[in-house]
Amino acid sequence: MSDDALTTWCEVREQVDWSSAANVSPAPVRPAVDGLAVWFDGPVRLRDPDRADRLLAAMALSRAAASQGEPLTPALLAGWQKLVLGVNEVRLRRSDAFAKDGRERYGLTPHTWQDFAACLHQSADPSVTLPARAARAYLDIAFFHPYPDDNARLALLVLAHVLETEGVRLDEVGPLQTIRYADAPEGALDLAALVTVLIRATQRRATTRREKAPAEPAR
Incomplete structure (x- = not known):
């Protein structure tokens, strides 16, 4: 039997110096383009329109939770996952799970x-920077693998929720869709660095767009 990647991740998680991850301005980041919605309404919809609708509904639910300051809990995630899967009940997995072709x-x-x-x-x-917290939560979903299906999309919703609690949205999420490995501490920090880059790029593009927008006529 293969090694337990979850045990490996829990060990790596404690070894990673999350405090070394770069921080970003605490100011809210509101993009000109809603990257998460665009991802669900674009690539996901092309493959499965119904799933896209369910993911957009779960995204709205997660944002409402963030606006109310609701912390991440298994019960909160279960509500999102029911929407994602289109079912009335979900349960945490009851046996070992496998990924990456086993x-x-x-x-x-x-x-x-x-x-x-x-x-x-x-x-x-x-005490942990926002990008590091978002990246770590994403990886927690990936490696705890709480549900039999759709953990990758749940991980993306969780990352977005962590950012949303501090008023941050991304205008692009595609770069986050890459394979991650449980035994790679450098990969965990790379993900935190990528989140930082995406936040700063979103902020820069939103600022540029505002500056280029024509001024409203005086009334």
Whole structure:
């Protein structure tokens, strides 16, 4: 049997110096283009229109939760996942899970979901920079692999939720759609760096667009 990638991730997670990740301005970032909505309404819709509609509904629910300051919890994620899958009930997986054509195995122990809840709680830790918290939460979903299906899309919703709690939206999410490995601490920090780059690029493009917009006529 393959090594337990979840155990590996939990060890790597503690080794990564998340505080070394660059920070960004705390000012809200409102893009000219809603990158998450565009991703769901574009590439996802081309493959599965119904899934796109469900993801957009889950995105709206996640943003409402962020606006109310709701912390990430397994119960909150379950509500989103029901929308994503179009079902009335979802359950955390009850056995080992596999990904990457079986190359990664995510184990299950009596304390897995308690650990998962604790990791979600850390997504609001103010001692860690926003990009690092968002990246770490994304990877937590990827490697805890809480549900049998659609964990990748849930991870994207979770990353966006963490950013949204501080008023940040991205105008592009496509670069986030790459394969991540549980045993790569440098990859975890690279993801945090990528989130930082995307936030700054979004902010720059939004500012440029505002500056180029024609002035409203005086009344």
